[in-house]
Amino acid sequence: xxxxxxxxxxxxxxxxxxxxxxxxxxxxxxxxxxxxxxxxxxxxxxxxxxxxxxxxxxxxxxxxxxxxxxxxxxxxxxxxxxxxxxxxxxxxxxxxxxxxxxxxxxxxxxxxxxxxxxxxxxxxxxxxxxxxxxxxxxxxxxxxxxxxxxxxxxxxxxxxxxxxxxxxxxxxxxxxxxxxxxxxxxxxxxxxxxxxxxxxxxxxxxxxxxxxxxxxxxxxxxxxxxxxxxxxxxxxxxxxxxxxxxxxxxxxxxxxxxxxxxxxxxxxxxxxxxxxxxxxxxxxxxxxxxxxxxxxxxxxxxxxxxxxxxxxxxxxxxxxxxxxxxxxxxxxxxxxxxxxxxxxxxxxxxxxxxxxxxxxxxxxxxxxxxxxxxxxxxxxxxxxxxxxxxxxxxxxxxxxxxxxxxxxxxxxxxxxxx
Amino acid sequence: xxxxxxxxxxxxxxxxxxxxxxxxxxxxxxxxxxxxxxxxxxxxxxxxxxxxxxxxxxxxxxxxxxxxxxxxxxxxxxxxxxxxxxxxxxxxxxxxxxxxxxxxxxxxxxxxxxxxxxxxxxxxxxxxxxxxxxxxxxxxxxxxxxxxxxxxxxxxxxxxxxxxxxxxxxxxxxxxxxxxxxxxxxxxxxxxxxxxxxxxxxxxxxxxxxxxxxxxxxxxxxxxxxxxxxxxxxxxxxxxxxxxxxxxxxxxxxxxxxxxxxxxxxxxxxxxxxxxxxxxxxxxxx
Numbered sequence: 102x103x104x105x106x107x108x109x110x111x112x113x114x115x116x117x118x119x120x121x122x123x124x125x126x127x128x129x130x131x132x133x134x135x136x137x138x139x140x141x142x143x144x145x146x147x148x149x150x151x152x153x154x155x156x157x158x159x160x161x162x163x164x165x166x167x168x169x170x171x172x173x174x175x176x177x178x179x180x181x182x183x184x185x186x187x188x189x190x191x192x193x194x195x196x197x198x199x200x201x202x203x204x205x206x207x208x209x210x211x212x213x214x215x216x217x218x219x220x221x222x223x224x225x226x227x228x229x230x231x232x233x234x235x236x237x238x239x240x241x242x243x244x245x246x247x248x249x250x251x252x253x254x255x256x257x258x259x260x261x262x263x264x265x266x267x268x269x270x271x272x273x274x275x276x277x278x279x280x281x282x283x284x285x286x287x288x289x290x291x292x293x294x295x296x297x298x299x300x301x302x303x304x305x306x307x308x309x310x311x312x313x314x315x316x317x318x319x320x321x322x323x324x325x326x327x328x329x330x331x332x333x334x335x336x337x338x339x340x341x342x343x344x345x346x347x348x349x350x351x352x353x354x355x356x357x358x359x360x361x362x363x364x365x366x367x368x369x370x371x372x373x374x375x376x377x378x379x380x381x382x383x384x385x386x387x388x389x390x391x392x393x394x395x396x397x398x399x400x401x402x403x404x405x406x407x408x409x410x411x412x413x414x415x416x417x418x419x420x421x422x423x424x425x426x427x428x429x430x431x432x433x434x435x436x437x438x439x440x441x442x443x444x445x446x447x448x449x450x451x452x453x454x455x456x457x458x459x460x461x462x463x464x465x466x467x468x469x470x471x472x473x474x475x476x477x478x479x480x481x482x483x484x485x486x487x488x489x490x491x492x493x494x495x496x497x498x499x500x501x502x503x504x505x506x507x508x509x510x511x512x513x514x515x516x517x518x519x
Numbered sequence: 520x521x522x523x524x525x526x527x528x529x530x531x532x533x534x535x536x537x538x539x540x541x542x543x544x545x546x547x548x549x550x551x552x553x554x555x556x557x558x559x560x561x562x563x564x565x566x567x568x569x570x571x572x573x574x575x576x577x578x579x580x581x582x583x584x585x586x587x588x589x590x591x592x593x594x595x596x597x598x599x600x601x602x603x604x605x606x607x608x609x610x611x612x613x614x615x616x617x618x619x620x621x622x623x624x625x626x627x628x629x630x631x632x633x634x635x636x637x638x639x640x641x642x643x644x645x646x647x648x649x650x651x652x653x654x655x656x657x658x659x660x661x662x663x664x665x666x667x668x669x670x671x672x673x674x675x676x677x678x679x680x681x682x683x684x685x686x687x688x689x690x691x692x693x694x695x696x697x698x699x700x701x702x703x704x705x706x707x708x709x710x711x712x713x714x715x716x717x718x719x720x721x722x723x724x725x726x727x728x729x730x731x732x733x734x735x736x737x738x739x740x741x742x743x744x745x746x747x748x749x750x751x752x753x754x755x756x757x758x759x760x761x762x763x764x765x766x767x768x769x770x771x772x773x774x775x776x777x778x779x780x781x782x783x784x785x786x787x788x789x790x791x792x793x794x795x796x797x798x799x800x801x802x803x804x805x
Contacts (some may be wrong), residue, residue, distance in 0.1 A: 106632050114629055125617060426613045429574060430627040430674070431602020433595040512574050516613065 134452025145460025153478025163273020170477025175381035177368035190333030209338035217288035232324020249296030332407035406499035425515025453492035527580035555724035558733035607676030665696035
């Protein structure tokens with residue numbers, strides 16, 4: 102006996118055969134692979150969209166600073182009427198205490214925020230957000246002073262009537278570009294403008310929108326002013342490292358619960374949040390969506406796979422005589438098996454290819470939504486491999502039974518088949 | 520010896536019944552013989568053909584093909600033997616409908632190690648050999664019945680098999696085309712090809728060198744054509760003498776055939792001698 106059939110030759114031959122077969126039955130093939138087309142397209146779209154959303158949210162959070170945290174008063178949802186606002190309010194002394202007792206805190210500022218009327222000359226702005234904070238705020242928020250000077254410790258200690266405004270407020274009030282010598286009225290009191298800070302707006306999905314006028318004054322000055330916000334202060338700060346959130350949370354809870362004399366069973370009357378924590382929750386959401394996408398692709402590929410098996414069984418049945426002939430002229434069972442398996446895999450992969458094209462189209466569509474949050478939508482390589490791999494696996498898994506059936510046909514019976 | 524079959528038996532189990540299709544067949548076929556295997560349906564000739572063609576395996580007995588035992592091989596090994604030693608020609612041609620003539624002819628080379636490259640050239644040569652050098656790119660539906668069978672014969676020849684094994688090769692053809700195909704077989708035989716034709720048409724068998732007759736799973740007559748009970752020159756001479764004696768062709772034919780063959784076999788197929796001589800395909804009357 103001369104040599105044996107080489108595997109690459111068999112694969113190449115069967116591939117050519119399979120492509121010819123699919124082309125001859127292209128409409129049928131297309132309908133058969135519809136399940137796989139939809140599965141792959143929706144996976145690519147979901148993964149691409151998730152990536153876009155994640156990139157968008159991460160970018161937003163990173164612009165805040167990675168190791169920032171806030172502590173704010175919180176009425177426990179479990180017992181909405183148990184605590185009065187006075188009990189829940191964060192107090193200045195609590196802020197100072199936390200600064201002393203929490204080693205994970207790098208910097209901290211109490212923040213008092215309220216709205217008031219602001220006037221410059223004869224221009225009046227109602228409902229301007231006034232924020233009182235320590236000089237550390239500049240380091241915590243990382244917002245750039247574009248004109249004048251930042252606050253200093255002396256401004257705070259001496260409760261000076263100085264303020265920093267944002268560029269939007271400069272525009273709205275008609276202040277000079279160099280406003281350092283100008284005076285504005287904040288809630289009826291005179292404040293000397295010492296600096297201008299850049300405007301940062303939150304994206305629309307976080308409640309931001311058109312930039313508004315902002316006025317910043319020293320915390321001590323704000324503390325002396327009315328109105329008193331109902332839930333008091335909140336605290337902004339930075340951690341010693343972006344990974345210190347767990348320690349920080351534990352320290353803050355221990356300190357505040359002790360100072361507020363909460364019993365072990367009582368819920369917290371405050372909350373600690375960090376951008377890191379938000380990022381990790383975004384990551385969790387993204388992982389969840391990815392798992393959902395994987396389930397969708399798995400289910401639709403199983404459904405698609407049943408279709409593939411059905412059509413391959415039909416194909417084996419209608420090509421029984423051909424199989425008989427091939428066997429008679431010397432095709433060994435393994436080659437017949439390979440032929441039908443390759444055909445099933447090629448069928449699935451063509452479906453996957455169409456699905457990929459559709460999926461990329463959907464992602465491009467998401468990206469093209471003007472001002473939408475999906476501008477960073479992209480298709481990661483792993484999702485392509487995942488869907489292509491799943492499809493090929495479906496082809497093998499569901500093509501195996503028909504292929505074995507074909508390989509086991511008796512050539513005599515097959516040639517007699519009508 | 521190309522084919523050497525000894526005491527071959529084949530028993531099928533159909534339901535709870537055993538069907539003994541072959542009951543001890545001995546057959547030897549030398550290189551370059553042109554043998555016709557004949558028999559009525561149920562005689563076991565199809566079973567014998569399947570065994571010769573390595574499509575099936577005997578229940579008992581031995582089969583040597585080119586001095587190699589092939590009676591107990593697995594499916595893959597049998598496939599390889601078929602690929603390299605046997606060229607099949609079927610009654611209904613069995614061409615792949617979407618493939619061109621040349622692609623159809625090249626089919627066995629797909630399964631022949633190392634012959635895929637250059638398959639086109641070999642297939643073209645085989646098509647020229649059967650006189651279809653100008654029809655290579657035609658699809659089966661663009662070919663006549665005779666041309667289809669020529670393509671099938673080219674396919675059978677393309678891998679230079681030891682045996683050309685034809686199963687009722689003219690069964691789906693009209694008489695003129697049948698003669699063409701038989702003529703092609705004779706031509707190939709003259710070129711040295713070993714040919715085994717399984718048929719129930721006396722007109723086809725009349726062209727073979729040797730005629731093997733089966734009945735009830737056994738060979739009852741295996742003679743060169745000139746000694747065959749129906750086509751033999753001996754018999755024909757006797758017939759002619761009988762006709763001269765009685766002066767009537769019709770009256771003598773059936774009776775004397777039955778009488779002569781009866782000595783050896785007990786009964787004959789009783790086909791018309793006149794039909795057989797003319798080489799016209801005609802159903803045997805039983």
